[in-house]
Amino acid sequence: MHRWQPMADLAILAVVIYLFLRWTAENRLRVMLLAISAMFGLSALASRMDLPLAAWVLEAFGFTAVLFLVTIFQPELRHLVMRTEGWFRRPSSRDDPADACRAVTEAVFALAREKTGALLIVVRQHSIRELAGGGVEIGATPSSALLQAVFQKSSPIHDGGVVIELDRITRAGVLLPLTQRTDLPAQFGTRHRAALGISERCDAKVVVVSEERGDVTLVHRASWRHAAVERELVDFLSQGGQPEAAGPGPSVRRLLFGHMKQKLAALSMTALVWALTLVSSGTAIKDLQVPVEFTNPPAGMDVSKPSATQLEMRVRGPRWAVEALRPDQMTVRFDLSRGGLGGTRLAHPSDVVNLPPAVSVEWLRPDEITVNLVPARRARMN
């Protein structure tokens, strides 16, 4: 095992935990999944520590919880699968997000001026297929005229919401889940409740035009505010408002500093798993014979009569790390570039042995290696 491998191991684990936390954004489901993972983890720990009864009980709890999860959280699980769809969607190269934003803004404020009710759902990363039912498939490039026409009272599809996905109008007349909140302004009827309902369940941006008051409400992630001027709607739709797949790719800043809470949680959980593996796997000792290689002899010189071509050593460390050590991957290399003609005493071998962290050398033979550097031809004759 190379020194970088355990690091890569932990880094992969941290990334997997982070993706898992981002994926399971719904709190109830996340708690449940974490509880199940913890039960199986503790069960493995108990069996390692020779506590068979505890291991059995924890495992049984884990399986019961899985059954419970599949039956109770079926809609959430289905929604999770839907959510992954957004990771692979790419916008059509024909459609410019700025054009879609312009069309929506123009239509929304035109509808607001004439007090025509409207509800627009701009889909981002999460698929809303499981959340928004019914409606009519459209599949058109957004234009102000088309959006205004859809919401006219005389239109057969003016009821419900219009879905805009990857800068295309994909459906009209869709029914959305209503929010159950009781703390909303009295003037919020079912149109606004539908907007809040969908925004509680996914990352879509929703725009509502009130038929009664002609005002424009912007809804995202269960919070809302009014937009008095077009600029506010444009900002709402464009500031992190484009579906991530539609942009030029996540910015480095967002990649590094976005979702800090989940990143810290993932790092803490990785540290915990690391500590648990150290404790649960116990300590092991292993004797190894590691080959020695001499590299970079000065130009025109060769190595002759090295005092040893392999090292014997005994290492100690966490069982999983020690068991993964493979002598053929641990070649000890001595750099001879600074050697001069004649005998050269090399660095203490234990300084150049490449061991993963937490694994230490108990003893190592020989203590010291010497080589002779000779003109290239003489070495070949030896």
Ligand SMILES: Nc1ncnc2c1ncn2[C@@H]1O[C@H](COP(=O)(O)OP(=O)(O)OP(=O)(O)O)[C@@H](O)[C@H]1O
């Ligand atoms: N579940 C739903 N999903 C999508 N649209 C809905 C849903 N329920 C109602 N609507 C839309 O809302 C309209 C009714 O709006 P209502 O007057 O109840 O709401 P409101 O929030 O007071 O809006 P407004 O201020 O425009 O009156 C319906 O005609 C329909 O178009």
